Amino acid sequence: MARRREFRILGMTPGEIVKGFFSSDVGKVATAFFLVMVVISIYALVTLPPNFGKVWNNPDYWRLNPPYALPSWVNAFIGNVYAPQVIINNHNYVFSSSYSGDTEYITVYFTVDYHYKKPWNEIYVILNNPVVYTSQPPIMEITITRPDNSKITIGPLPLRSKVVSIGTTTQAVSQLSQFYQEYYQAGNLITGTSSVTPYIFYNVTNGKAMPLIGTYKFQITIYVFSSNTSSAVTSNELEFVFQGNAYGLMGTDFEGRDLWLGLLAGFPIDLAVGLLSAIIVVVISVFVGIISAFFGGVTDEFLTRITDFVILLPAFPLLIVFSVLFGWSIWDAVIFLALVSWGASARIIRVMVMQIRTAQYIESAIIAGASRWWILRNHVLPQVIPYTLYLLVTNVPAAILTLSAINFLGLAGSELPTWGNILYYAEEFGALTSGYWWWVIPPGLLIAFVAVVFIITAIALEPVINPRLRYG
Amino acid sequence: MSMALLEVRNTRLYYATTKGVVKALDGVSFELNEGETLAVVGETGSGKSTLAKLLVRVWERNVTLVDGEVHLEGREVLHMPEEEFRREIRWRKIAVVPQSSMNALNPVIKIGDQMIEPLLLQGTSKEEALKMAMDALEAVGLPRDTVNRYPHQLSGGMKQRVIIAMSIMAHPRIVILDEPTSALDVITQANIMNLLKKLKWEFKLSYIFITHDLALASELADAVAIMYAGKIVEIGGAEDIYQNPSHPYTQGLVSSVPTLRTDKTLSFIPGEVPSLITPPPGCRFHPRCPFYRDRDYLKGLCDAKEPPNAEIEGKSLRRHLVYCWLYK
Numbered sequence: 001m002a003r004r005r006e007f008r009i010l011g012m013t014p015g016e017i018v019k020g021f022f023s024s025d026v027g028k029v030a031t032a033f034f035l036v037m038v039v040i041s042i043y044a045l046v047t048l049p050p051n052f053g054k055v056w057n058n059p060d061y062w063r064l065n066p067p068y069a070l071p072s073w074v075n076a077f078i079g080n081v082y083a084p085q086v087i088i089n090n091h092n093y094v095f096s097s098s099y100s101g102d103t104e105y106i107t108v109y110f111t112v113d114y115h116y117k118k119p120w121n122e123i124y125v126i127l128n129n130p131v132v133y134t135s136q137p138p139i140m141e142i143t144i145t146r147p148d149n150s151k152i153t154i155g156p157l158p159l160r161s162k163v164v165s166i167g168t169t170t171q172a173v174s175q176l177s178q179f180y181q182e183y184y185q186a187g188n189l190i191t192g193t194s195s196v197t198p199y200i201f202y203n204v205t206n207g208k209a210m211p212l213i214g215t216y217k218f219q220i221t222i223y224v225f226s227s228n229t230s231s232a233v234t235s236n237e238l239e240f241v242f243q244g245n246a247y248g249l250m251g252t253d254f255e256g257r258d259l260w261l262g263l264l265a266g267f268p269i270d271l272a273v274g275l276l277s278a279i280i281v282v283v284i285s286v287f288v289g290i291i292s293a294f295f296g297g298v299t300d301e302f303l304t305r306i307t308d309f310v311i312l313l314p315a316f317p318l319l320i321v322f323s324v325l326f327g328w329s330i331w332d333a334v335i336f337l338a339l340v341s342w343g344a345s346a347r348i349i350r351v352m353v354m355q356i357r358t359a360q361y362i363e364s365a366i367i368a369g370a371s372r373w374w375i376l377r378n379h380v381l382p383q384v385i386p387y388t389l390y391l392l393v394t395n396v397p398a399a400i401l402t403l404s405a406i407n408f409l410g411l412a413g414s415e416l417p418t419w420g421n422i423l424y425y426a427e428e429f430g431a432l433t434s435g436y437w438w439w440v441i442p443p444g445l446l447i448a449f450v451a452v453v454f455i456i457t458a459i460a461l462e463p464v465i466n467p468r469l470r471y472g
Numbered sequence: 473m474s475m476a477l478l479e480v481r482n483t484r485l486y487y488a489t490t491k492g493v494v495k496a497l498d499g500v501s502f503e504l505n506e507g508e509t510l511a512v513v514g515e516t517g518s519g520k521s522t523l524a525k526l527l528v529r530v531w532e533r534n535v536t537l538v539d540g541e542v543h544l545e546g547r548e549v550l551h552m553p554e555e556e557f558r559r560e561i562r563w564r565k566i567a568v569v570p571q572s573s574m575n576a577l578n579p580v581i582k583i584g585d586q587m588i589e590p591l592l593l594q595g596t597s598k599e600e601a602l603k604m605a606m607d608a609l610e611a612v613g614l615p616r617d618t619v620n621r622y623p624h625q626l627s628g629g630m631k632q633r634v635i636i637a638m639s640i641m642a643h644p645r646i647v648i649l650d651e652p653t654s655a656l657d658v659i660t661q662a663n664i665m666n667l668l669k670k671l672k673w674e675f676k677l678s679y680i681f682i683t684h685d686l687a688l689a690s691e692l693a694d695a696v697a698i699m700y701a702g703k704i705v706e707i708g709g710a711e712d713i714y715q716n717p718s719h720p721y722t723q724g725l726v727s728s729v730p731t732l733r734t735d736k737t738l739s740f741i742p743g744e745v746p747s748l749i750t751p752p753p754g755c756r757f758h759p760r761c762p763f764y765r766d767r768d769y770l771k772g773l774c775d776a777k778e779p780p781n782a783e784i785e786g787k788s789l790r791r792h793l794v795y796c797w798l799y800k
Contacts (some may be wrong), residue, residue: 360576363587367530368590369558378589382580 020464027460033453041268052265056257056417064124065256069247071438075116082245083116091236104224106122106233110240114147115213118245119201123166125159126239133159138224138233142166144200146212148169152179152200167195180204249440253422254429262417263442269418270400270450273334277399280338281345282392286384288342289349293357294376304350309342317403323411330403331412337402345391349384353448356380390465392460397451404447419443473800476503476543478527478566478646479646483540483550485526492749493536496522498702502541502644509672509679511689511710513725514699517745520682521571523699524648526550527680528568529557535670545645563590567639571650576635577623584619587638608637611674612667629660632669640675648680653688665691687729690714695790698722701746701756705795709788717783720761755779755797774799 021027055061065085065211072084093110125140132138141155154172157164166172176196181187184204201216202209218240224233250260292303315337323333356362356379365375366468406412407420408426422443426432431439485497496519504510514520525531527542529550542550549561570576578586587608588601596604606616606751612633621633631651639647651666653661669692671677683689689696697707699718706719717723724741743760746752758764758774774797782799786792 359578360570361578363530364570364576365589365593367528367558367562369555369593370589374593378581378585379578383578 002317017464021460024460024463026456030453030457030460033449034457035449037267037271037453038083040264043269044264044267048261048265052261053416056262056265057415059255060250062256062258064241064243065247065252065258066121066124066245067252067254067256068434068436068439069245069252071249071251072244072246073249074246080115081117083114083118083120083242084246085244085248086112086120086242088112088240088242090238093235093240095235095238102225104233106222106224106238108218108220108222108238110218112216112218113214114201114211114216117211119211120242120244121167122195122197122243124241124243125164125166126241127159127162127233128237128239129166129233130162132224133161136225138222140164140220140222143219143221145217145219146200147212147216148203150179150183152176161363165195167197167275172196173426176200197315213356246340250442251436253425253436253439257417259439259442260421261420263419263446265417266419266422266446267442269330269416270404270447273330273403273418274396274400274450276331277334277338277341277403278392278395280335281342281395281399282388284338284342285345285349285391286388288346290353290380290384292346293350293353294372294380300350303346307343307346307350309343310340311347313340313343316405317341319402319406320409320411323406328412330407330416330418333403333406333412334399337376337399341395341398345395348391349387352384352387356383366401380388386465390458390461393461397454400447400450400454477506477508477545478504479543480504480512480527480543481541481543483526483542484537485522485535485539486530488534488535488536494748495702495751496748497526498751500699500702500704502704502707504678504680507672507676508694509680509681509692510694511681511683511693512636512685513683513689513696515684515745517748518699519748520684520699520701521603521650522702524568524650524680524682525595526564527646527648528562529554530568557796559594561747562691563594563639563644565644566646566648567642568648569635569639569650569652571654577631579623581622582619583621583623583626587619587634587641589699590638591642592627604641605637608641609634611640611671612637625738628656629663632656632660633663636664636667638672640671640677643675644677646678646680648682650682651684652681655684659686668692687723698725701751702748703756703795705757706793707790708784708786708792708794709790712784712786712788712790713793716786718792718799719757719796720763720798721757722794724762755795770797 020249022031049055069085070082072082075082075084088110093108095106095108097104097106099105127133127138137142137158137160139156140156140159141153141157144152144154152175154166154175155165157169157171159249173196176199177187177190180189183421186204186207189204189209190199199209201211203212204210222233248258248260250258250263253259281417288303288307318340319337322328322336326332328336362375362379365379403413404418404420404423407418408423408427410424420443425442426436426439426443480503481501483497483500484495487494487496500519502510512520512523522572526538531538538550540550541548542668544561544565549557561589577583579765584602584605587605588596589600591601591604592598602619605619609618610616614630614637618626618630618634626634635693652668653664656664665688668679672679675678677691681689681692690724693710694715695708696710697704698713698721699705700721705711706717706722713722714726717726721741724739727739728741730736730738741760746756746759752759752775754776755761755774755778764770764774779795781793781795784792784794
């Protein structure tokens, strides 16, 4: 007789398991969300630099970005209020250079469309050639032709460092006030305590500065003196950044950090945190649960007391105290959390195994001469293993939520941009009272989202794991 | 006297509990002949299942005393080494269909793998064991490919058949049926009873049929032993017991069996089963016995001395023995 060899788990073929999982709408939704999560995590790992944690905590990296900037898509709903961040580089401008003696003349020409209510805060000139600006600084002159054909000239400005902000230079302040005085007889509008860049984009009606909408032409000339090498400044090294009031997909935080990147980086970190913790919990609890139920006696007593102790340990307060005392990283916190939260799972496994152990088929196996290992392998493990999968899935959101809470308190893991960490800074800098909703809602929603995905995955797994739901 | 297939002599089995020693079996003796079915009938807690456990030597860890002799085909098996008993006797000579056999199957393992487990552990090869399992399944009226099924794919009656197939798989001489139909509906019960009759004839089995159901026992039994509080109180051929129940307890049992269609007031035995830790002195039934209550000459007899065994005249070949002071 040809006996069909079948691979089955819990009496179900893989096909049946998949069918059971997808038979409910919950299963389909869970899978879709899960895939979204995994795809985003992979995308984040691929696109973000591996040292993103360092980059995130380096304020220099973000200083060209506007702090507290709204997401730029907000403009689509409220009608072009906030000028978004604009970067002008060699793709956007016309670059030419010529020589006269040992002086290089560089001209750069570009246009910017302005049709917002709040103009750019600042214009940065970035020159990435240390050799040039450390010996004798190049001189720059900017001529701006405005939509009403008026011209503003700023300069000459020495470029002494990599980044020069135009709006705070004395030249800009004096030249703009002169321009306003001549043109609108309103030189007193410009005070010079902060950047005067916005005034490039204003005109004056009834004594008030109003945005002047249209295309602005920028003509920039840079003189590089005594440059021994030819083409001392190439187009690759020159960049202009218009710092806006709106930034990217998710806006920025108090340091101008791009929250989109922060949220993106949070995906793989939170998944890793949740999975690592859940795996440790499951491994320990299966181990302890099986040993304690299976060997009974003193072993059981001892392990049960330890389990009791672990269940009673106040994990969260301890996590807070130790994080403060030892300055733990997020991974230390994950491992600690796993080590103090396996109690309940171990107890469940122990009870499960105890129930299995007293079943009649185990008794039959024992009197048939089965060894402990035989019973463990043939009777106990096949029933326990599927349940551990369920435990794994339910333990992930718990770990993510706890670690987000710990990060929210500013502990364990400020070195990485976790969602909890983003929320910590949001709280610290009064995001809620100041109405920076884009800084608070997305990370909060994402934490909830990941937790919900794992929970509905668990719900969808239930008919697969629990035979009673199948026997029907 | 011809050599009986199974001879149980004065066996005792005591458990230690925190409240004291439970005398679950206290001096039980009987014989089982080739091809015979002995029904062991008694209330819950009378020691029927303990008797089954004693015969296959599967007792709980808190046993304090196992005493007496059990001869199987002339060979003493109660005190032989466990390993020898496991390899040669259990399943091969004497098998058991456990009580609550509905729960006797592991829900996540294929029927075939569960059935062959004891054979594999005895050293039979997997192919041979599987063939034996399939033959046994066929004998109980299940398709051979049931070996590839899981318990949850079977109905209650089918599971019971699987358990019975397991017990006859290694062709034992004696099968102990410990309430084999207690969890089944009457139709399935009737089916199983017919199956048991067929198997008995086909495999030349002897049964020890443990039940609390006197009516059900009559279906299968050639001989009946009535147990009360760890002792056999009456034993004899089936017709003798049913037609001439002699022990007051047996009489009580028989008159408490309901009958179909006839209007009969069901009687019951007042009182309850005594504690096996401190059983009543003398006859263990005397606190509930109507004769002891009514007849003064029994006072000082039943409540003091162990009742003697008296032989009652009967129709069957088997001796009809009753342990009661009434027949002295």
